[in-house]
Amino acid sequence: MRILIADDDALSKGLLEKALACAGYEVTTVADGRHAVECLSQPDAPRLALLDWMMPELDGPGVCREIRKLREQSYVYMILLTSRESKEDIVAGLESGADDYLVKPFDAEELKARLRTGERILHLEGRLVEAREQMRFKAAHDPLTSLWNRGVIMDLLGRELTRSQREHGCTAVLLGDLDHFKSVNDTHGHLVGDQVLREVARRLLLSVRSYDFVGRYGGEEFLVVLNNCRPDSAMARAEEIRKIICTRPIQTDAGLLGITMSLGLLLSSDWGRRPADELLREVDGALYAAKNAGRNRVMQAKPEEPRQRVPAPQSAAERVR
């Protein structure tokens, strides 16, 4: 584990460095408080620090206060080294944000034991951060495909539409639905159906740029948001997405399955200032038209070409796919 020693006393620094290197730590040393703050503020900074109380530029408690102000970074476990023994001093040191203190000259075994305490705290913090990140991921992603879930992809679409309206750009919205997916589930079972959904998700992600968004909109429905899309290339990109699904059969436990996708396409620049849910109804209409026209195709929603509209919003399961 990496550790920072901040001490202006070369003797003390030398002794600490030796003790810590023997204990297996990877040691970085600085000679004043300013450099300690600089080092600990780096993204890949050591997360254990031994700070001498009295240092030029900025003292140990000053370093603790500065580091505790940085909320975004990982927790740094800081131990103050002091030859001060009065209670008031120790209280002041701990209140500056230090986790512990050690009286100089230090005893090597005590130093190592206190550092092990620090490592335990950091390990615990690491587990909490990991758990929080997992919760965040679960709250935003579809568990089967790991794509954005419906709530998030809708938010992202709303934000992207607002941005493209403000910047007079164009966002392409693609709503895709797997053709005859119900029969995949009915014939081969849901586990095979899940394999198909996962592979489709993977291919969709491969077919877009890093700043585009792909979400699972419903059972076998996927919403793709192509940001900053040139209107004259949108249909070609939609076709690429359609082809990436149909050109190669999908490997499943039931063997290779040929899967196709029908897509509705909508360009925000065609529709002016319209809310996301309204545009989604329009692109859903285009998807419905693609299904009616024989499936495995892309149909574009255009305001000047009224189509036969779906009378009321239907779920994927209700529709004839």
Place this chain on the structure above:
Amino acid sequence: MNNSDRTPETASVNLGELLARVDNDRELLCDLLSIFKREFPDQLTSLQTAVAGNDAAQAARVSHTLKGMLANLTVTKAAASASRLERLARAGENSSLGDALAAFEKDVQGLLPEMESYMAEARP
């Protein structure tokens, strides 16, 4: 390490403890002693100047540094004298600083030659 002129009773440094601290690393011991040899005279002069000039704040700072250096090298008696100086200087008891400095100077007398003899013995 043996030195005919020095017995455990007269030595300022607790060599056994110091060697344990550096994990018997004689090279490191030499490095630490040479750091001390380099820095100690300047610190001592700085302390003498501060006491002579009645500069309690500076006397406190320097005696704190000296206390740390000496304690790290297990020169316990002189470290205690430096600690007393620091305490008096922080309390602003300027009238007592002269005597405390004299006591400290007595405790560090002969320290540098002692360090040098250790260095000579420790060098491979």
